[in-house]
Amino acid sequence: MLRHVASRQFVFTLVLAIAAAMPAIANETHPNLDAAAILDQQRQIRVEVEQRSGRYKDMPSAERTTLLREQDKVFTLLRDRSAITDLPEADRIVVFNSLESISAIVNRAPEEKLVCERTRKIGSNRTETVCMTASERRARREADAKALGDRNAACLKSNSDCI
Structure with a gap:
């Protein structure tokens, strides 16, 4: 599973890096980065x-509301842009996350929704983009809670001050 996340994160990072490195003389924008193509698809x-x-005829109203809210974010951020790469990195991540949410709703696969966020490693001022699917995030939360519970149980059992 981690290999899958690493490959998706690598692909996402590679797409952003290639897009940033494209020469200005190129007239065509890759469809995945073309703001007009994304907006057209979202309008449809x-x-x-x-x-x-x-x-969409049987879509629950809660999902419909979420989808429309995520589309509003995309419409707002990509308005008057020719490519996603015209956005600051934080806005690119918002657009990416919104498109992933829309895709998860449309494909009825909420556990496969990839969510990216900018985080700082402990002890460093450098930020990195970390992407995980909803199911991977849940598994990590559960593993962290179990590790904390195990640690607390060991501290209580040994009757020592665990810091």
Whole structure:
């Protein structure tokens, strides 16, 4: 599972790096980075969601509301942009996370939604982008809670001051 996350994170980082390194003379933008293509796709989805037609006719209202809210973020951030790479990195991550949320709702696969965030490693001022699926985040939370519980139990058993 970690290999899968590492490969998805690597691909995401590679796409962002390639996009940033593209020469200005290139006239074509990759479809995954082209703001107009993304906005067109989201508009098509929105029309079907609002009309409650096609694959969206039986969508629960909570999912519909979430999808529309995530689309609003994408529309706001990509308005007047030609490519995702025109955005600051923090906004690129917001767009990426919103598109992943929309994809998870549309494909009915919430556990496969990839969520990225900028974090600082302990003891460092450098930030890094960490991406994990919802199921991987849940598994990590559970493992951390278990480790903490095991540590607390060991401290109580040994009757020592564990810091």
